[in-house]
Amino acid sequence: MALNTLDYSVLLALAIAVVAYYAKSHFFANDVGSTGFLPTDAGSSRNIVSTVKDNNKNAIVFYGSQTGTAEDYASKLLKELSSKFGLKTMTVDFADYDFDNFDELDPDVLCFFLMATYGEGEPTDNANDFIAWLDDEADTLSNLKYTVFGLGNSTYEFYNAIGKKIDQKLEEKGGERFAEYGEGDDGVGTMDEDYFTWKDKLIDSLKNNLNFEEHEMKYEPSLELSESYLTVDDPSVSLGEPNTKYVLGTSDLTKGPFDNAHPYLAQVKHTQELFNSKSRSCVHAEFDISPSNLRYSTGDHLAVWPSNSNENVETFAKAFGLADKLDDVFELKSLDSTVSLPFHTPITYGAVLRHHLEISGPVSRQLFLAIAGFAPNDATKKSILELGNDKVAFADKIHHHKYNIADALLAVSKGEAWSDVPFEFIIEFVSHLQPRYYSISSSSLSEKTTIHVTAVVEAEEVEDRTISGVVTNLLKNIEIVQNKSSDKPAVTYDLDGPRGKYANFKVPVHIRRSTFKLPTSSSVPVIMIGPGTGVAPFRGFVRERVAQKKNDLKIGPTVLFYGCRNETEDFLYKNEWPEYSKELGSALEIHTAFSRQDPSKKVYVQHKLLEQASKINQLIADGAFIYVCGDASRMARDVQNTLVKILAAERNIDEERAAELVRAFKVQNRYQEDVW
Ligand code: FAD
Structure with missing residues (x-):
């Protein structure tokens, strides 16, 4: 049967609609990279060598990160290398690239490897394939100029095994180490200071061995923020949803894959206080995964995605003069094609504080040095620089008091708000919230679609402040409300979440497969x-x-x-x-x-x-x-x-x-x- 003109125009319209539909779903399906960040133009190619060349980069900071610390150091190192030495730097998550042609990397490119060791001397999930490639496939890497910093914990037997291994392997492959290997120890709580020591030596090597000229550090944003005409009610505005799919609701959110870029909103069906104590608390929580295709096996870990307490959001907003802007909407644009957007925008300021930034943990000396240029007055600038440059004074006056970022800045400025700090700086320099892991306390044989966790609630009074763990207090809040308990929460939360999506005790989670498994045979002791x-x-x-x-x-x-x-x-x-x-x-x-x-x-x-x-x-x-x-x-x-x-x-x-x-x-x- 022949088609008439109308048929053709209908077919054409259909074809356009189909292409538009797939283009859109492809775009949204890829809204988050493996780190949970939006993809960059650079991220669309898996060819590391051409990405570096096309984006005119001469320094790469690779990170092997499980809980976000190495990733965090990587983005701060990028800022420092760019600002102090004008190096055109990009950070690289190993999982985003293939390394088959890594030996073709331009010899002028400097490579910095920040490598965390996880568990029993294992690589982090995102570095697994790179290490396997290095072990089994990599040829000579004589073009490579590199240095390595390992992030580890000396209480584990295979302390910093991955940092050491990478450093040694790259040397074996013919790479040239341009600055000494360094390592940090989380086990004795010196990670930040160990990183500083390594970085100072690195800076000396860049100056003395490679003849780079050092300039005073000045903040150069990689992101540009613009206030949006949209209001908080607009459906395209993120109120803190885990990713674009959750904002737009474009796909079936009960279907995986669920990972650290895309969680499942599991309902906490049952909770129970396990301790019989006035001062300590431990919550048993049962997560229902039956509506989803998420499955676990006994011994796996549940990753629980945090959000910040009302009290911590309020103090942080006060410290940066943001209290009146929490419902204002902004958009972000990346100024560097290799820097990805960390969350869906448009978004409200309040959503960033509550759902995306790690605002309650200890503050770092590095942040003090970086933020000094935005101090509210000269006296504060002087004090913050002194503390930033003096590890003993910092330990005594800041660390010892267990100040978080807001507490610390307000203590140094004597209560004056840091209103001049650009929000882009806050997004780039404050760590981003990472899921917390829990060893699953149920059996997938007896509870196929329910996951139990057992979490000790982290809360203590220091001076007149409550120092609280983010996730464990969220679970305790759920327990109190669900069981109408008379226990008093250390801090409170918005349990309904963005647009009420977490109502009825829903919490974003995903599962991390573990190797901690019973023997295959049940008769083995x-x-x-x-x-x-x-x-x-x-x-x-x-x-x-x-x-x-x-x-x-x-x-x-x-x-x-x-x-x-x-x-x-x-x-x-x-x-x-x-x-x-x-x-x-x-x-x-x-x-x-x-x-x-x-x-x-x-x-x-x-x-x-x-x-x-x-x-x-x-x-x-x-x-x-x-x-x-x-x-x-x-x-x-x-x-x-x-x-x-x-x-x-x-x-x-x-x-x-x-x-x-x-x-x-x-x-x-x-x-x-x-x-x-
Ligand atoms: P966080 O917000 O991560 O805070 C961590 C600690 O820092 C807390 O003690 C908090 O009080 C303190 N703190 C907060 N602010 C400051 C500040 N400004 N200065 C100084 N200190 C501060 N835990 C369990 O209870 N049960 C488990 O089964 C379990 N399994 C785990 C399995 C794995 C593989 C891993 C890696 C960890 C496991 N954990 C488990 C630990 C868990 O992941 C969390 O680290 C723990 O529950 C604390 O999380 P949080 O969000 O409440 O505290």
């Missing part, structure tokens, strides 16, 4: 050591074994070492363990250590391990898997040392040999840690 909230994944493991038993599987010895202060105050899930014992019978054994029950004697899980030395040795001989979860600062190392002692004594070998055995168990995945 397991030894679980988890004091405090370290017991969270073990509740999941035990529930898994209960479900396996109900499925007629044979259950091997399941031995839990749990510790808390005392039996009546903070014994987590005290009423549940007897039920699990009933189900599992003699397969489940629980050894409890109470550190404050008997004032004359502090008992920790390590003591209980020693009491069970011969049993532990026998279980290990029978192929037991060992799991340690909880506090990374001391417990994990003390437990490991105790296990070394047990093996040495029981097997009559020296401790060095026993330590080798433990290391071998780790390599074989028979000794797993989930510590934070």
